[in-house]
Amino acid sequence: MENSNIREIVLPGDMVDLQGNKPGTGIYMEDGKAYSEILGVKTVRSGYVNIIPLTGRYHPQKGDKVIGKVIDVLPSNWVLDINAPYLAPLHVNETSWKIDFGDTGKFLNIGDTVLAKIMSVNEVKQVWLTMKEQGLRKLEGGHIISVSPTKVPRIIGKEGSMIKMLKETTNTKIYIGQNGVIWIDGETDNILKVVGAIRMIEREAHTIGLTDRIKEYLNKS
Amino acid sequence: MSGMKSDVKLIDESGKRIDGRLFNEMRPIKIEAGILERADGSAYIEWGNNKIIAAVFGPREIYPKHIQDPSKAVLRARYNMAAFSVDERKKPGPDRRSVELSLVISNALSSVVFLEQYPRTAIDVFIEVLQADAGTRIAGLTAASVALADAGIPMKDLIAGCAVGKVENTIVLDLNKDEDNYGQADMPVAIIPRTKEIVLFQMDGDMDYQEIKNGLNMALDASMKVYEIEKEALKNKYIKLAGGDSDE
Numbered sequence: 001m002e003n004s005n006i007r008e009i010v011l012p013g014d015m016v017d018l019q020g021n022k023p024g025t026g027i028y029m030e031d032g033k034a035y036s037e038i039l040g041v042k043t044v045r046s047g048y049v050n051i052i053p054l055t056g057r058y059h060p061q062k063g064d065k066v067i068g069k070v071i072d073v074l075p076s077n078w079v080l081d082i083n084a085p086y087l088a089p090l091h092v093n094e095t096s097w098k099i100d101f102g103d104t105g106k107f108l109n110i111g112d113t114v115l116a117k118i119m120s121v122n123e124v125k126q127v128w129l130t131m132k133e134q135g136l137r138k139l140e141g142g143h144i145i146s147v148s149p150t151k152v153p154r155i156i157g158k159e160g161s162m163i164k165m166l167k168e169t170t171n172t173k174i175y176i177g178q179n180g181v182i183w184i185d186g187e188t189d190n191i192l193k194v195v196g197a198i199r200m201i202e203r204e205a206h207t208i209g210l211t212d213r214i215k216e217y218l219n220k221s
Numbered sequence: 222m223s224g225m226k227s228d229v230k231l232i233d234e235s236g237k238r239i240d241g242r243l244f245n246e247m248r249p250i251k252i253e254a255g256i257l258e259r260a261d262g263s264a265y266i267e268w269g270n271n272k273i274i275a276a277v278f279g280p281r282e283i284y285p286k287h288i289q290d291p292s293k294a295v296l297r298a299r300y301n302m303a304a305f306s307v308d309e310r311k312k313p314g315p316d317r318r319s320v321e322l323s324l325v326i327s328n329a330l331s332s333v334v335f336l337e338q339y340p341r342t343a344i345d346v347f348i349e350v351l352q353a354d355a356g357t358r359i360a361g362l363t364a365a366s367v368a369l370a371d372a373g374i375p376m377k378d379l380i381a382g383c384a385v386g387k388v389e390n391t392i393v394l395d396l397n398k399d400e401d402n403y404g405q406a407d408m409p410v411a412i413i414p415r416t417k418e419i420v421l422f423q424m425d426g427d428m429d430y431q432e433i434k435n436g437l438n439m440a441l442d443a444s445m446k447v448y449e450i451e452k453e454a455l456k457n458k459y460i461k462l463a464g465g466d467s468d469e
Contacts, residue, residue: 011455012333012370013378013415028335028377035415037335037375039455054459056373057261057280085280085342124291124340150373 007043010036010051018049026051058084058149058179060118060127067139067177068129070112075102080114083146083179086127090116094130113139113183115175139175142185145195147202149180154205155198162201162211169218170194193218229403231388238388239399247383247395247443252364252454254371262372264454266364269397270354275364277372280342294339298327298346300361306353322358329362329411329420335375344374355401356384359409362421367451371458379451380420382411383443385436387428392436394443408433410440414448417441 010016016027016034021044023029028037036042040051060066060082068080068088078090092099097107108114115137119130131137147155156163156176167174170193172186182198184191197214204210232238242248248269257263260276283289300322304313315323330346346368348361359382366380386396388404401407406426412419428436 009456009459011379011452012376013413026375028375035377037377038373039370039459040373053373055255055262055371085282085339087282 007041009040009054010042011039012037016042016049016051019044021047021049024048024050026053053150055148055150058082060084060086060088060121060125061178062118062121064118064178065136065175066116066118066129066179067144067175067181067183068114068116068179070108070110070114073105073108073110075104078104078108078114080116080129082116082127082129082177083149083181084127086125088116088118088127088129090114090129090131094119094128094132096132108138113144115139115177115183139183142173142183143191143195145182145184145198147180147182147198149178151202151205152176152178152180154210155182155201157211162214165211165215166194166197166218169215229399231400231403232391232393238393238397240397244391244393245439247446248397250447250450252367252450254367254454254458260368260372262368262370262374264364264367264371266360266367268356268360268363269395270352271350271357271360272352273357273361273364274349274351275361275368276347276349277344277365277368277374278347279344279372280339280374281345283341283343289341289343292340293336294334294342294344296327296331296334296336296344296346298330298348298365299323300326300348300350300358302350302353302357306350322361325421325423326358326362326365329380330365330369332418332420333366333377333380333413334369335377338375344369353398355396355398355407356409359384359411359421362411363447363451367454370455378413378415379448380411381414381444381448381451382409382421383440383447384409385440385443387426387432387436392428392432392439394439406432408436408440410437410444412441412444414445 014036018034023034026038027034036051038053040053043050066082068082070078071081072079076092080088082088116129116131119128121127170190172190175183184194251267253265256265262277264275266273300319302311304311346365350357385408386404387406388400406428408424411421
């Protein structure tokens with residue numbers, strides 16, 4: 001993430017110099033010229049110029065692991081709020097439970113929290129979730145906080161370095177949804193410590209040497 | 222309200238207006254982005270004595286369901302004046318004027334936002350006028366466009382605008398309250414700065430063809446200055462997040 005210190009910030013309508021690359025996400029073309037459509041930073045990766053948003057809601061993408069909250073129970077579906085512009089249904093066939101028609105409420109009820117994966121997003125942005133994969137489950141107990149989805153990569157860190165450090169030093173269980181919802185379980189004091197660290201990461205996501213300062217913070221208290 | 226008879230001298234012999242500006246000068250503008258914690262995006266603008274907050278929510282589930290559009294998002298702007306925003310208490314709630322302004326602002330914003338990227342959703346824009354001193358629709362629209370960018374909503378460009386008017390037979394830029402009340406005409410204009418497309422154009426009062434033409438040119442020039450202030454406001458908030466500084 002930090003290959004160059006000064007990253008170019010672009011606003012909607014700013015012209016983007018493609019430098020021979022192809023336009024990627026966050027870019028629209030007009031009269032053969034490329035313009036940014038969002039507020040973000042310009043990055044060039046494998047022949048594509050992308051604008052990485054600095055703000056905004058979570059955009060569901062196939063394969064993302066998200067933490068959702070059950071807000072409705074239907075005879076063969078649950079409806080989950082995944083912090084996106086759209087509600088996401090989870091069908092009974094996409095769970096590992098054997099459920100009779102109409103018995104959905106016995107497994108998950110309104111207010112329950114689930115770690116699920118985005119199975120598909122179609123062209124009209126309908127989202128379907130699945131829990132048929134190892135590790136996907138109902139989250140019981142624990143503590144939930146929300147962060148901006150744009151900060152999630154920083155909280156995970158390079159190849160999971162940051163999250164691994166958080167887990168190991170505080171002896172907690174942590175799940176991070178790509179939608180910015182974070183579930184933490186462990187001793188109360190440790191949970192508070194993790195929450196403090198995550199808030200610090202959120203605040204200082206743009207700075208360099210953050211991992212070291214987080215380490216210091218975790219060891220200090 | 223334009224064209225009321227009065228003894229007030231709106232422009233003096235040396236060409237100065239009642240607040241000391243020349244005919245082609247704007248009032249000072251200050252914009253701050255991202256001031257509200259709960260909203261997805263927000264902005265605060267001080268344009269002369271106007272004080273306006275804009276907040277953006279969404280894209281989100283649309284209610285009532287029947288107004289949803291399966292091909293694109295619906296952008297709903299609500300312009301509202303606080304009861305204490307004007308000299309005499311304004312009766313709260315929507316009225317003829319605010320319904321009209323909400324509509325023209327919605328239409329102006331819809332023309333820059335890529336609505337087709339979020340089918341079946343609503344993007345709600347709330348514009349709250351805390352203190353009014355003429356030119357609130359343009360100031361509100363300006364703040365709303367900054368708030369939309371702050372909310373990370375994909376759009377073609379920001380929107381910038383400025384009003385022109387006719388006072389004592391002179392075309393002047395950016396009317397204040399007295400000039401609006403006792404002047405002869407008021408013409409708010411908003412554009413997409415990059416392409417110079419007009420997204421909002423209204424007029425109240427009497428102006429002839431040449432006056433409109435001159436006025437429009439003045440408004441376009443002024444809009445470009447407003448655009449620079451908008452960009453500055455957004456960059457001020459995000460320059461840190463972009464990693465422009467480092468602690469090492």
